[in-house]
Amino acid sequence: MKYVDEFRAPRLVGLLAGAIQKECPRQETTFMEVCGTHTQNFRRFGLHKILPPQLKLLAGPGCPVCVSAPDFIDRAILYARLPGTIIATYGDMLRVPGSASTLEKERARGASVHLVYSALEALLLAQKNPRHKVIFLAVGFETTAPTIALTVRAAFRAGVKNLFFFSSLKLIPPAMRHLLTRGMGPKIRGFLCPGHVSSIIGIKPYDFIAKSYTIGCCIAGFEPHDMLQGILSLIRQHKDRTPGVVNQYRRLVKPCGNRRAQRIIADVFEVSRADWRGLGVIEASGLRLRKRLREFDAEHAIPVPAVTPARKGTGDVSCRCQEVLAAQISPVECPLFRKKCSPSRPLGPCMVSSEGVCNAYYRYR
Template sequence: MKYVHEYRNKELSQKLINAIHDSAKGEYTFMEVCGGHTMAIQRFGIPSLLPPEIKLLSGPGCPVCVTEKSYIDTAIAYARLSNTIIATFGDLMRVPGSSSSLELEKALGSDVTIVLSALEALKLAQNKPEKRIIFLAIGFETTAPGTAVAVDQASKAGVKNFFILSAHKLMPPAMKAIVDEGIKIDGYICPGHVSAITGSAIYEDIARKYKIPCVISGFEPLDLLQTILALMRQVNENKPAVEIQYTRAVQPNGNTRARTMMKQVFTVADSEWRGLGNISKSKLILTEKYQQYDALKMIPVEVEPTISDKGCICGEILKGLKTPLDCKLFGNECTPENPVGACMVSGEGACQAYFRYQPQTETT
């Protein structure tokens, strides 16, 4: 636990909590846009430590949660094709499609395998040249560089049976879309892992144009409390800016090599987001040079009509309009063992975070 206890120090935490209470000069609404932050906030009972003037909202920070249902239906359609292996991160297995899930398709005989990276999917393609390998490429700027490397290596090695179904999304357009929709946000708790790749500059427009403070945060209690205090001070002084609290992992310029690889392999396009609708220039798709690895372009497939989830309010939760506790299905029809919506499936989903930790949070 070395280098962890330091960020969970009780005395330092109490000093920050006292400073937060002393700094309260009105009401504050802060939104985290990282699934890791959502889980950490609930796990450590952060809301129970704050004054009632501070409201924390969970935003579109879970990549599985914001992936549109039609993408899941498309992945299922590909899973049903012969001579095809679907390579996916484990989180996607149980996300409900319109009539099935990848987990169910695997049980029915489809070849669906869990991988830990795009490079593992590429290796599978090299080991099984007689099969088409379709990698379900989801995630924000954090995982996109890994996909880019795999596609570039496939191209250099002349691999013909490796494809990706891209659902890679960009975080800043979603953050702007939430504000454009009129949802009240006084400050953003910005994602740590995304920012380790991108650097801090991607939030400058949000602070400058939208006048919303942005603080890039780590994931431990001291990180989050320090971030909340920094946001409060920006609001109190009416000086919105971009700060890096998570300095041990995030630099202003980010990972330039990873960004270069992303730019080489991907270009931007409009994309549907679960709950947020179509957001301009928010998705990464392969450039013309790498089109031969685009599953949608290279492998025709018939996809069933997408049916919306009845009673599920995942979309409203992702926009910060409601919390999981507002959902009539939460904890009843919808549980981690029997999820109705994506927000209950993913380990970074708000519904699963509330299901796992909210009772504990309420009693601390």
């Protein structure tokens, strides 16, 4: 069997690590990696250990499961309890705690909750179960929106009447703006921008960060050398006071993004306000179905009351996911981390998803 080396370019990794050590400013400098896969891979490859101690990396709001608002989970649970409904969802959503339950517990109590790997599977589920209402939990960012949009179109063309989309789709650049306007501007000196999202949206949506906040951005891939190149680019932009949007991931990200995917998203969805766990409601940061497709919109077709728990949190009052997601604390500052909360018994969404920051900190200590 062919040996596959995860460090595919060890010499390059060594050179980049050396350059980062040499060029990093001596004073504390903070960058944010926006994407959950970057958070995971930094720790998985042990890269956080070879960065200079004064270089701080904050995890951003780039895990779609983690940023789904508590109210979204609670309403998904209400949908699961309705007779004659089937919930179709990605696996990570099962164990995300709502105020008082999870979809996993509801399934154990008899609710029909099916795991799917794509929105298209939800369409097939609806076609196989014409007497049931199938509700797909549409969770994700710009990356997953195109395939969900294509499924809405396919359902429309096939005349399917029993498939509904409950949208928690979110847009990354407005969340980055929100973080900066909430006073994190002086703290964050550079953004490592998400490679997958950028493959859809391109470079331009990040321009405002360099222009209005004089903070550098680098779109990076997910190999060790990609992420280190991204960090080195951010250091240089910061030191030389030349903030811009550098595209390190050129093998995948085109400056204009994926125009076809952008057209498909715009055809099916309109931009709306969205509720982010940890960040609150952000204007123009979500996607909902256009009016002409309302028949597929679960919120419109099968309304359930908004559930607003008093503490608007997760199942455990001590869970500090909200602060972790707002980059106010690190997972290790949560008193439950590694004590009561672990991937096998998660108390908050940041520990559930493999892209969650608590999960990454736990697994790659």
